[in-house]
Amino acid sequence: MLLSATDPAAVEAAAQRLAAGSLVGMPTETVYGLAADADNANAVHRIFEAKGRPSDHPLIVHLAPGDGAQGWRAGVDHYAREVPAFAQALMQAFWPGPLTLILPRREGVAAVSAGGQDSVGLRCPSHPVAQALLAAARAHGVFGVAAPSANRFGRVSPTTAAHVAEEFKQLPDAALLILDGGACPVGIESTIVDCTRGHPVLLRPGMVTTAQLEAACGQPLRGRDDAAPRASGTLESHYAPNAKVRLMAAQPLQSALDLLGPDARHIAVYARAPLAVARGVSLRRMPDDAAQAAQALFATLRELDATGVKLIWVETPPASPEWDGVRDRLQRAAA
Numbered sequence: 586m587l588l589s590a591t592d593p594a595a596v597e598a599a600a601q602r603l604a605a606g607s608l609v610g611m612p613t614e615t616v617y618g619l620a621a622d623a624d625n626a627n628a629v630h631r632i633f634e635a636k637g638r639p640s641d642h643p644l645i646v647h648l649a650p651g652d653g654a655q656g657w658r659a660g661v662d663h664y665a666r667e668v669p670a671f672a673q674a675l676m677q678a679f680w681p682g683p684l685t686l687i688l689p690r691r692e693g694v695a696a697v698s699a700g701g702q703d704s705v706g707l708r709c710p711s712h713p714v715a716q717a718l719l720a721a722a723r724a725h726g727v728f729g730v731a732a733p734s735a736n737r738f739g740r741v742s743p744t745t746a747a748h749v750a751e752e753f754k755q756l757p758d759a760a761l762l763i764l765d766g767g768a769c770p771v772g773i774e775s776t777i778v779d780c781t782r783g784h785p786v787l788l789r790p791g792m793v794t795t796a797q798l799e800a801a802c803g804q805p806l807r808g809r810d811d812a813a814p815r816a817s818g819t820l821e822s823h824y825a826p827n828a829k830v831r832l833m834a835a836q837p838l839q840s841a842l843d844l845l846g847p848d849a850r851h852i853a854v855y856a857r858a859p860l861a862v863a864r865g866v867s868l869r870r871m872p873d874d875a876a877q878a879a880q881a882l883f884a885t886l887r888e889l890d891a892t893g894v895k896l897i898w899v900e901t902p903p904a905s906p907e908w909d910g911v912r913d914r915l916q917r918a919a920a
Contacts, residue, residue: 600721612766618732643700856900
């Protein structure tokens with residue numbers, strides 16, 4: 586059941602469904618989430634079942650912004666038993682926004698959402714529809730909403746309501762209400778920083794860059810290691826379409842295209858460089874701006890996949906920091 590998020594009654598209906606333990610497709614600035622009450626174990630189990638996601642893979646809990654500069658604080662205090670000073674600085678700088686912080690979890694809350702770990706991922710989204718829904722759900726007693734990307738496990742994340750409807754078309758209408766809030770403006774999932782070990786550790790890059798994070802918290806970020814907690818979207822293979830994805834620099838990509846026969850309808854290309862392509866190749870141009878490329882990435886992969894091609898050749902993104910999030914998603918799609 587797909588409803589326009591411009592209708593306040595639709596937002597209230599979605600909030601009531603969350604409070605009743607049902608699933609809701611929720612727009613955020615990053616991607617659409619498959620949402621449920623984070624403290625309702627049965628509801629959260631429905632997320633894992635619908636996605637085909639292993640139950641030990643933790644979900645990110647989304648918090649209402651509330652009032653004032655730290656309006657999310659009530660939600661943080663509900664789920665986290667400790668908030669280091671550098672984590673508070675990151676919240677102050679980037680919330681609401683596309684940043685998830687992993688914090689020590691209070692015993693007795695959101696255990697299923699956390700995948701059984703003693704830590705929990707928290708985020709306060711900036712999308713106005715997400716904020717309205719979270720605030721309405723909070724009025725019904727829902728402290729936070731677990732909302733992984735609204736797609737089948739390991740597949741390309743959804744950035745429109747239509748993507749969500751396509752992903753879960755096997756579910757009856759009564760099982761999932763989807764709020765249509767338009768296309769997601771960021772387009773890739775949040776940056777994730779582990780705050781459980783006394784220093785910030787980058788678990789997943791996104792559109793909030795390492796330099797921005799370090800400037801805000803006054804500490805250098807360390808890289809992920811074997812001691813890091815499990816976190817969303819950090820599997821080697823993830824965000825994958827049905828077609829095989831291969832990353833190549835522009836020159837090898839052109840060389841590979843030159844070797845194709847006269848009919849190459851089984852191949853699609855997504856690149857920034859001007860390329861000469863054989864007849865039948867589906868060619869899409871990647872934006873030169875990293876933020877624009879992120880916003881279009883998943884929708885483009887879905888569009889190319891829908892043409893029925895067997896291979897998607899993608900020009901490797903630049904090595905500059907602002908492209909880290911896009912490069913990470915493409916590397917996992919190609920793994």
